[in-house]
Structure formats: C-alpha cells, structure tokens
Amino acid sequence: MGKSAPMNPFWLCAFLVYSLHIFQVPTMSWAVNSLDFAVRGPSFNVPHISHQKKRSPRADMEAESMRRLALLEKEVLQDRLALQRDEARRAKASVDQLKQRIKDLEAELEGARCEGKAIYAEMSRQCQNLQEAMQSRSRQLEEEVKGLRQQLELCQREAEAAQREAKQALGERDQTLAQLRAHVADMEAKYEEILHDSLDRLLAKLRVVKPQWDGAVLRLHARLKEDLRQFGLNPLDL
Template sequence: MPPKKKTKKTTKKIPEKSENDLEAKYRRSVLDVAILQDHIALQCESVKKVQSDRIDLRRRMRHMEQELQHEKQDHRDVNSDFSRQYKTTQTELTNKVKRMEKEVSQLKEELVLCQEELSKEKREREQVEREKDATIADLQHKLDNMETDYEKILHENLDGLISQLSVARQKWDDKSTTLHQNYKELLSEFGLNAQHI
C-alpha cells in the first residue's frame, strides 16, 4: 500500500505545476491581445479624426469659394458713379482673393498631408492587424502543442501507474496464494480440513 500513495502524490504534483504554467501563459496571451486591441482602437480614433478634419477643410474651402463668388458678383453690381470707391474696393478684393487663394493653396497642401497621413495610418493598422493575427495563430499553435504534450505526459503516467498496480497486484496474489497454502498445511497438520472451517 505505501508505494500506491507515493505514486499518487507525484502524479498530482506534475499536473498542478503544468496547469499553473499553462494559466500563466494564457494570462500573458490575453494581456498581449488586449494591448494589441487598445493600440488598434487608438489608431482607429486617429484615422477618424483625420477624416473629420479633412471634411471640415473641404467644407471651409467650399464656403470660401462661395464667398469669393458672392464678392465678385457684388463687385460687378457696383455702380459706375462710385468708380473711385469701386477701385478701392477692387484693390481690397484683389488682396482678399490673393489671401484666400493662398489659404486655399495651404488648405490643399494640408489636405494632401492629411491624406498621406491617413494612408500611413491605414498601412500601420494593416501591419498591426497582420502582426496580431500572426501572434494569435502562433499562440494557438503553441496551445495546441502544449495540449498534445500534456495529453502524452498524462497517458504515459497513467500507463506507468497501471503497470505498477499490475506488478503490485501480482505480488499480492503470489503472497496471498503462499499464505493460503501455508495455512492449509498447518491446518492439515492439526488434522483439520480447510474447506470445513
């Protein structure tokens, strides 16, 4: 009986240690996945902000172009009697048009930069997605391998335990047979039949 207890204790310790290692690796994997998801969420917010800014810039540009058209129309409608005032207004409008055109040019440049940044963000996001998928696949592969290894260890331990139990049972059967034979002989020396007792 003592060998059975020792074998059970050793087989219990190995799975507990393996389960702790597996849980630690699983927790690390969950943390890695959460970090990647947070990173992707931040990039998505950044892309949304860039898109919103681009829409606002386009709206401003259209508004400024409309203002420019209104100013030109007002300019044509000015009376010839106010030619001097017209010239002054024309000069002011010309300066304003130049400023607006310069601003439109700057806005177009900013739009190009925003589009480039958006493309970069998309590429980075796709890269992060690929890395995340590769990490998840790698972790899944490792989990599958660990599961196979643990099954193999468990089967080997169970097979060893069964063979040990078989050997112990054989010993007990042999010992039991020997004891019964000895008692039969002792009883027969005293003149007793073992089947009647």
C-alpha cells in the first residue's frame, strides 16, 4: 500500500464548519485547535512533500485561499472563545452574586421566620391571656348577674309583700275611717239631740225665772235711781 496523502484543508474546513453549525460542537477550543491543525498541517506529512506530485497554480491558489479562510475562521473562533470566556466569567460572577444573594435572602428569610415564630408565640400568649381574662371576667359577670337576679327576685318579693301590706293597710284604714265617720255621725246626732234637749230645758227654766228676774231688775233699778238722787244726780243725765 502507498503512503497516505496529506489532508486537504478545504475538506477539513468544511468538516469543521459542518460540525460547528450542524452538530454544534460544545468546546470551541477543540475547533480552534483543529483549524490550527488544518492550517499548519500534520507534522508527519512534511517529510513526504518531495514525493507528492507538483500541484498546479490553481490548486495553490485554492490552498492559499482555504488557508486564509482557515486563519480567518480561527481568528473568529478565538474571538468567539474569548467572548464566551468573558461571558462565562461574567456568568460565574453573576452566579456567585446570585448565590450570595440567595444566602442573604435565606438568612433574611430564616430571621423573618424566627421573628414570625416569636411574634406568633407572643401573639398566642397574649391571645391565651386575653381568653383567660375574658373567661374569668365572664364568670365574674355571670356570678354578679346571678347575685343581682337573686336580689331582684328578693326585692320583687319584698315589693309584692309591701304592696299587699299597703293594700291591707289601706283597706283597714278605709274601714276604720268608715267606722269613725259612722261613729262621728252617730255622736253628732246624739250631741245634737242632747243640745236640743238642754236648750229646751234652759228655755223652760228661763221662762220660769224671767218674771222673777224682771221684778228684781225693776226693784234694783228703782233703788239705784233713789241712790243717785240722794247724791244729787239726775238718772236721766247718765
């Protein structure tokens, strides 16, 4: 078998372009190394250059064009590789920042959780204390209401008893007043009868003693006139 001919750079570039755009080779440094290999050519093909056939100028021009194209592709790939490295560094920096931000947020979240738990515990304690206070106050109010109801019932019974007593007293008073009025009317009638009888007896006595009083008065009047004349006085002047 004869020795293998050197790889044609045209076909190598075509293969690289096909691999990059079709299969999307993930490592761009591999593509750069491959282009470098295509431009420089393999080292084991150099000793056999004298055994190759002399190429035509057209082939040399095509080879030169392909070499320049490969160089251009290499520069483009190197630029893209540098850009990807910068993007990778920026991405890594962004990832680190995001990780740090996540750690900070997790710390803040943990602090907020702890604070929320503390607040919840405090609110629960206050709520429990408030419920206990409300229950105690409710029991106290129930006891007060019970006592007030008992007092109200007692007052109602006392008021009913007092009302009955007042009605009874009023009835007794009315009865007593009626008896007194009847007694007074009876006494008035008796006194009036006694007064009339006394007056009638007095008038009768006066009618009996009036003639005696008239004679005595006339004698007394005459004697007084005589005494006045003895003193030189006229009775008609007095």
